[in-house]
Amino acid sequence: MAELTIWTWLLFLTQLFFYVSCASVIAASFLLPFFDKKDIQIDFQYFLVKYGQWMSLFGLLAVILNFLLSVGAFTESGFTGMFDTTMFSITWASSLGSVASYRLLAFCTLFFCFFFSVKPYVPLRLMYYKKNIISIFTISAFYLLVSSFSNSGHSVELSLILRYILSLHVFLVMLWIGSLYPLYKACYQLPSQQLYQLMHSFGKYAAWLVGMLIASGLTVLYFLLHSVDDFLKTIYGRWFLAKLIVVLLILLIAMRHKFSLVPRIQKSNISKHHLIKSIQLEMVLILAVLLITFIVSTLVGPEHGKH
Numbered sequence: 001m002a003e004l005t006i007w008t009w010l011l012f013l014t015q016l017f018f019y020v021s022c023a024s025v026i027a028a029s030f031l032l033p034f035f036d037k038k039d040i041q042i043d044f045q046y047f048l049v050k051y052g053q054w055m056s057l058f059g060l061l062a063v064i065l066n067f068l069l070s071v072g073a074f075t076e077s078g079f080t081g082m083f084d085t086t087m088f089s090i091t092w093a094s095s096l097g098s099v100a101s102y103r104l105l106a107f108c109t110l111f112f113c114f115f116f117s118v119k120p121y122v123p124l125r126l127m128y129y130k131k132n133i134i135s136i137f138t139i140s141a142f143y144l145l146v147s148s149f150s151n152s153g154h155s156v157e158l159s160l161i162l163r164y165i166l167s168l169h170v171f172l173v174m175l176w177i178g179s180l181y182p183l184y185k186a187c188y189q190l191p192s193q194q195l196y197q198l199m200h201s202f203g204k205y206a207a208w209l210v211g212m213l214i215a216s217g218l219t220v221l222y223f224l225l226h227s228v229d230d231f232l233k234t235i236y237g238r239w240f241l242a243k244l245i246v247v248l249l250i251l252l253i254a255m256r257h258k259f260s261l262v263p264r265i266q267k268s269n270i271s272k273h274h275l276i277k278s279i280q281l282e283m284v285l286i287l288a289v290l291l292i293t294f295i296v297s298t299l300v301g302p303e304h305g306k307h
Contacts, residue, residue, distance in 0.1 A: 007073035012294050014066035018103070019177075019290050021059030022145055025110045026171065027178025028052035029138050032117065034201055044189050048182060049114050056111035060104060067091070067100040099148045106144035113138045146171045162223055169216035172209050177286050184279045187272060192265050195272070199262045206258070210251065236296065243292040246285055253282050 028048045068082040071091050075081030091097055113134050149170045150163035158166065179202070186198055221240065257278060264271035 005073075007069060010069050011066060011073065014062050014069060015294055016290060017062035018059060018066060019174075019293070021055045021062055021107070022103075023174040023178030024055035024181070025052050025059065025107070025114075025178070026142060026145070026174045027180075027182060028055070028114070029110070029142075030175055031179065031182055031202075034198060044186060047185065047189070049117055051182065052114040053111055056107045056114065059107040060111075063100055063103045063107065067096065070096055095151065099151055102144045102148040102151075106141040106148075109137050109141040109144075113141070142171065146174075158220075158223070162220060165216050166220050169213060169220060172213040172216065175209065176206075176213065177290075180279055180283050180286065184276065184283070187276045187279070192269070192272060196262065196265045199257070199265065199275075203258045203262060206254065210254070239292055239296045243289060243296065246288050246292065250282055250285050250289070253278055253285075 028051050032045065032048050032052075071084060071088050072079060072082035074091060075084045075087045077084070081087065092100075117134055146167040150158070150167045183199070183202070186195055190198065224236075224240075257275065261271050261275045261278060265275065
């Protein structure tokens with residue numbers, strides 16, 4: 001396992017902020033179309049837009065800080081080393097610079113997509129094409145974000161096909177994680193009937209998303225760990241097993257939402273309260289998954305042998 005230094009922890013914090021920002025902007029973009037209907041409160045749509053804008057800015061800040069901290073860690077000359085122009089140029093020309101540029105461009109693009117999604121600041125002749133134009137730029141930004149995951153860390157050692165599958169898996173995970181806070185806010189801001197409509201619609205999509213998430217995750221896992229022994233006898237396998245257990249707990253909670261709590265929202269405020277508490281628990285478990293993901297992707301890797 002890699003040595004834990006102050007640089008490691010600072011890089012972890014900025015990477016954590018990046019994960020949260022990435023998940024938030026993906027989920028906000030995905031949830032916005034649910035509010036095109038007139039029977040859904042427009043206030044929550046504006047919340048999603050502002051949420052997406054702010055998280056895009058936080059994402060930009062996280063990427064910049066993470067890159068500067070990487071430069072400082074390489075120079076090993078304290079925090080002033082973060083601004084060493086020579087090492088900055090060398091790092092920017094490396095894969096770290098490529099990944100940072102993808103992420104910066106993606107967050108900038110998403111910020112303006114959110115901005116123009118509710119503002120009529122486009123020429124009149126383009127108003128008809130506005131949604132299509134925003135959708136194209138949003139999908140392009142998503143591609144840049146998820147591609148940055150498959151081109152960093154230990155994933156660069158995977159084949160091209162596996163990296164595409166990993167990108168799909170990352171996108172679905174980010175969508176799932178990022179949806180929790182908006183859905184949590186919806187429990188407070190939307191009346192029971194509209195909350196049920198949102199949760200029911202989201203649940204129909206989530207069933208397909210979870211299936212693809214599990215299939216893509218198991219595919220990547222199969223090629224990384226070829227036997228059950230790898231789970232039990234390697235550091236990487238143990239951490240991955242811990243992550244898998246937490247993910248299974250999250251899926252059980254999600255199943256409880258879909259089949260137990262959501263159908264009863266219209267009938268009882270107690271079910272709404274239970275749903276809020278359940279989403280809070282899910283968010284805590286998500287933080288555990290993000291921590292384990294950082295450890296697996298940064299501090300250890302598939303190459304670590306038996307311990």
